[in-house]
Amino acid sequence: MNYWIDIMTLFPDTVGDLMNESILGRAQDRGYIRIETHQIRDYTTNKQNQVDDYPYGGGRGCVMQAQPLHDCWQHICESHGQRVHTIFLSPCGKVFTQADAKRLAADYDKLILVCGHYEGVDQRFIDACVDEEISLGDFVLTGGEIPAMAVADAVCRLVPGVLPDPECFENESHWDGLLEYPQYSRPEEWMGRRVPAILLSGDHARIARWRRKQSIIRTRLRRPDMYEKLTFQDTKQERKLLAEIEEELEETEHGSQT
Ligand SMILES: C[S@@+](CC[C@H](N)C(=O)[O-])C[C@H]1O[C@@H](n2cnc3c(N)ncnc32)[C@H](O)[C@@H]1O
Structure with missing residues (x-):
């Protein structure tokens, strides 16, 4: 196994389905990468399996509580026998680029990606467990699932064995500061x-x-x-x-x- 990504989400089946398709699915079957999804709701301690509550100080919407997030995160770290580099997907984070994908692929062999929902996540979980915050861009989505899948995809395709040859990504847009040339296929x-x-x-x-x-x-x-x-x-x-x-x-x- 060259790279392992755990995704913490309220929609593990949806995320898992997409990550198991096509190139990333085949790379998982061949054992080059592993992408596991974890249902945050499974770590709640209340009868209703509620993961969110009202924001202190007032305001609309709900905030994801620290406890289920922390317990899910801790369970994943314990299963790896180590603290794993943890990224929270957030519009407040640094905007993701190909340079970040290269860095994450080169510097780590495991990642935890945390998907927020509702109005966001209790800051105390972020302070205690998150190493960096990454944004997909200057816009707001309903959840961190699409950004997490984008980061996982961009990182995993750089992992040795996932694509047939490094040439597959080295000639592409953003690898060396250029956009790719126009491509053509049959017919003439x-x-x-x-x-x-x-x-x-x-x-x-x-x-x-x-x-x-x-x-x-x-x-x-x-x-x-x-x-x-x-x-x-x-x-x-x-x-x-x-x-x-x-x-x-x-x-x-x-x-x-x-
Ligand atoms: C509705 S958003 C919360 C936005 C938050 N209240 C704010 O204003 O910054 C819910 C979740 O979606 C995810 N999300 C939304 N936009 C994102 C973006 N541009 N990049 C990464 N994650 C994003 C985050 O995980 C966030 O916690």
Whole structure:
């Protein structure tokens, strides 16, 4: 087993179903990763299995109580015989990036992901048991399940054995600060739109150059914030490529103005 993720949630079946599908499901069958879901409600100590209560200080909605969360978390840590790095999915956390996925895949071999619900989680559980808070983005969802599945997916696909080859993720968007080039599959022509001729040429060096150029153009046009952070090698080939890009973009701009 290369990586083990425990997800604490009020919807273990829904989360489990998705995590057991497709690439991650096969990787679990083959023993590269394990994703286990845990029903927080099973750790309540009241007759109604209630996990939430009103917020101190007033306000709408309910807050998930610390006790069932803590007991569920403790049970998982005890089953591993160690305190496991614990992430609470929260809109108040640091926004998740590919760099975080790389870091979590490299620095740990086990994670606990805690999904909040309702108005959130009693701060004392977070203070006592959580190591970091991660947000999926600057918006609010009803629960932490989708963010937890996103984090588990992004981390697990970097675990050795899950994808057939590291090349599968190393050429993708956000790996090295670029967005991916456009992709095409069969047929060569679809609804009057042809695949760029270079991709049919069989000339691997020219194809690689074309793809890099498209990646740079796409990043510059769609994500100027990422483009600003790129560093280019000071080589003749790289300067030529950048000059070509400049020329193409100027032509496109000029064309769109006339
Ligand atoms: C309705 S939200 C609570 C929002 C909280 N009252 C606030 O204003 O920050 C319920 C739960 O969904 C999850 N959640 C919602 N949006 C999220 C996001 N952008 N990233 C990660 N988790 C999120 C968290 O686990 C959160 O505890």
